[in-house]
Every structure is written in structure tokens, then in C-alpha cells.
Amino acid sequence: METYIVGGAVRDELLGRPVQDRDWVVVGATPEMMVARGFKPVGRDFPVFLHPETREEYALARTERKTAPGYDGFIFHTAPEVTLEQDLVRRDLTINAIARSHAGDLVDPHGGRADLAARVLRHVSPAFAEDPVRILRLARFAARFADFSVAPETRALMVRMVDDGEIDALVPERVWQELARGLMETRPARMFEVLRDCGALARLLPELDCLWGVPQRAEYHPEVDTGVHMMMVMDMSAHLAAPLPARFAALTHDLGKGNTPDSVLPRHIGHEQRSVDLIMPLCARLRVPAECRDTALLTARYHGDIHRVAELRAGTVVRLLERCDALRRPGRFDQVLTACEADYRGRLGWENKSYSQAGIWREALETIRTVDAGDIARSCDDPARIADAVHHARVIAVAARLDKQS
Numbered sequence: 001m002e003t004y005i006v007g008g009a010v011r012d013e014l015l016g017r018p019v020q021d022r023d024w025v026v027v028g029a030t031p032e033m034m035v036a037r038g039f040k041p042v043g044r045d046f047p048v049f050l051h052p053e054t055r056e057e058y059a060l061a062r063t064e065r066k067t068a069p070g071y072d073g074f075i076f077h078t079a080p081e082v083t084l085e086q087d088l089v090r091r092d093l094t095i096n097a098i099a100r101s102h103a104g105d106l107v108d109p110h111g112g113r114a115d116l117a118a119r120v121l122r123h124v125s126p127a128f129a130e131d132p133v134r135i136l137r138l139a140r141f142a143a144r145f146a147d148f149s150v151a152p153e154t155r156a157l158m159v160r161m162v163d164d165g166e167i168d169a170l171v172p173e174r175v176w177q178e179l180a181r182g183l184m185e186t187r188p189a190r191m192f193e194v195l196r197d198c199g200a201l202a203r204l205l206p207e208l209d210c211l212w213g214v215p216q217r218a219e220y221h222p223e224v225d226t227g228v229h230m231m232m233v234m235d236m237s238a239h240l241a242a243p244l245p246a247r248f249a250a251l252t253h254d255l256g257k258g259n260t261p262d263s264v265l266p267r268h269i270g271h272e273q274r275s276v277d278l279i280m281p282l283c284a285r286l287r288v289p290a291e292c293r294d295t296a297l298l299t300a301r302y303h304g305d306i307h308r309v310a311e312l313r314a315g316t317v318v319r320l321l322e323r324c325d326a327l328r329r330p331g332r333f334d335q336v337l338t339a340c341e342a343d344y345r346g347r348l349g350w351e352n353k354s355y356s357q358a359g360i361w362r363e364a365l366e367t368i369r370t371v372d373a374g375d376i377a378r379s380c381d382d383p384a385r386i387a388d389a390v391h392h393a394r395v396i397a398v399a400a401r402l403d404k405q406s
Helices: 008-015 031-036 084-088 112-118 126-130 133-144 152-163 172-183 188-198 200-204 226-239 244-252 255-259 271-286 290-307 314-323 330-345 356-369 373-379 383-405
Strands: 002-006 023-027 048-050 057-060 062-066 074-078 099-101
Touching: 002 008, 002 084, 008 099, 008 112, 023 084, 031 048, 031 057, 062 084, 126 152, 133 152, 133 172, 133 188, 133 200, 152 188, 152 200, 172 188, 172 244, 172 271, 188 200, 188 226, 226 244, 226 330, 244 271, 244 290, 244 330, 255 271, 271 290, 290 314, 290 330, 290 356, 314 356, 314 383, 330 356, 356 383, 373 383
Parallel strands: 023 057
Antiparallel strands: 002 023, 002 099, 048 057, 062 074
8 A cells, every 4th residue: 555645735845835735645555444544434426534643635546437527427436456647647737646655756647847847737638628627727726826827738628628518517516616716816817817718707607708898988997998907806806815705796896897788888887786686696606605795796786986985975975884784794894895995906007006995984984883873762752763863873973074084
């Protein structure tokens, strides 16, 4: 029985990056042998075990055979005679198909080290085409390794996979899982650029794909193209270290610009509500978590008003905070502000501008927190007027704060 470290741990070590998790492949063993040595079985589709002390994952070397469309259409085979080379050939990219023995020797049958040096993402074998998730994984790696290019032959294979309809067999949960992980990479825009380049974005997120080529007013958007703006917003959200809900909100806040009537372009009157109308079915289709969905809806609906806070009356400011449930959900509202900052600074030449609007909104929220709703309720003769009285007191407090700032 021999064990090898494989995949991302070897790749990141060779790149000089921190190694987060280590995965192992075991050659020459059976499930019974692993259990006898104290390993705990956890694999659902094929034998994977947790080390009794380190809790790291050890998978038996395996081969696989495609039997049906989609991510789940595989039969796996594990046996003591399955070799390390047979296991590595089923992996997605050459840079992930490198193994290291306990003695430190590298096993690299597919040129992974050369592709690391050349900064290339290349598929290991034609079997790449059997698993549509690999398109998403490659796009996610492109977002992580921003200076890596996609090998021409790999791009051509991805295009054929999309044309053959393989991408359409992906289950929503897996699509969201990979998109969410890609959104949290250092250059999330590259994920969408790679998906768009091979045609996958039009199948997975047609609401986003149609934004390229849609013009915006140059005085507000020097980059003009809405799709280009969205990619700048995505990378700005990463620069701001935004959490996932804010990044998803940044991604979807302008979807409504994709169906603006040609007769009014480059203006986009009412695109906020049109964005909301597109986000709801998109989130249902991909089964997006509620926190991401709700943050995206608030950002889409209110980002224009949030940008224009200096022009708003105190009553409008208070109503927006109340509609966003900012008093009870201040963390979520803060993520909305982060998404709005990414939108504001994600424009050509605006990258280094300050976003003072966020500070104004946070001060306004802090101000309405000082209003004692309980005291107002106790002093109000008519219970039906309590909500109006609390709102009025908040408006007076915010107006005083805004006047003091000006």
C-alpha cells in the first residue's frame, strides 16, 4: 500500500502558495484494509476515508467511465491493481494531476510542472469533456490564477462541450457552488470572461451574458459597455474584500440594463426594478441562498438612491433604511453599501475615488438608532399612530445630523 499527496496541495506548493488542505491517493489497498488501519469511511460514490489522527482525506486510486449525461453520470472502479497513473489521467487539469510520494518524489505524467511554469490551464485528456463541471472549475481557477491563460485546445474542447449541450445537464446546486467559490477568488471577473469566451455564460447566466455591448452614458460610465462595467465591479468587490452576498449583489445589480429599450439608450430609466424582476427567477433557478438573494434584491432596487444620498431629503433617507430593515439587519445593509461602493468605483478612471456615501448612510443609521421607539410608544395616545410618530422622530433626528454635516 502506497500513499501520495495529490492535486491542489502539490500544485500550490510548487507555486509557493500556502497549502490549505492536503488530499491523498492510496494505491494497492482495499476498503477493508483502510478500515483495519483505523480510517473512517466517508465517501458516498467511491471509497474515501478520513485519517484517524489528521482527519485528512485518503481516496483509493480509481478509474471512471461515463455512462450518462451530466455531473453524476459516471461509474467508478477501485481495486488494488489501479495504478497512480490511471488515477491521475482522470483529473481535470495538468496542474492538478501531479502527485508527491512520502519520499518527496514528484509523479508528473502529464506535464503539469511545465504548465505551471508557462502559466497555462490545460486539460489532461479528452475525458475532460465527460464532466461539464470541469468548465466551471477551470473558469474558477482562471479567477484564482489571474496570470494563467487557457490552452487553445482546451478552449476548443470547452466550446464543443457547450455546443453539444453537456453544460445544460448541470444541476443548479453544483452551478451555484462553483460560481460562489469563483466569486470569492482574487479576480472573479476572469471566471465570467472564460465562461463567456466558450459560450457557457449564455447557457448558465443569460441575464449577465447579454450585458456586453449595451451602452451606458459616458459621463457616468467612461467604460461605456455595461458588460465591461460589470467585470470592473466584480474585481472591485474582490479588492474591497467583500463577503459573498455583497459580491453576488454586485454581480446582479445592473441586470435590468440588458433589456432597456433601444429607443432610450444609453439611458437606463427604471433599470433598478427590471433588475429586481430578473434576480428573483435567477435565484430560484440556481437555488441561491436567501442571504445572497436578499442582499442582491436590496442592492438592485436601491443602489441609485444610495449613490445619490447627498441629494435626498431626510425623510427619503429614513424610509430607505426602514425598507431595507437596516435597524434589525445592520450587517446585511452594510453588505449592500459594500456592493454599492464596488459599483461606484468599478468604472474606468473611478477606481481610486472615495465613496463618502457609505459613511453618510452609516451615520444616518446610527442616528435613527438613538431614537427611543419605546419611549415614543409609551407617550402616544393612539396605538395606530405609533409607527408614524417613530418615523417622524427619526426624520427629525436625521435631518439635524445631515444639516450639521453640511
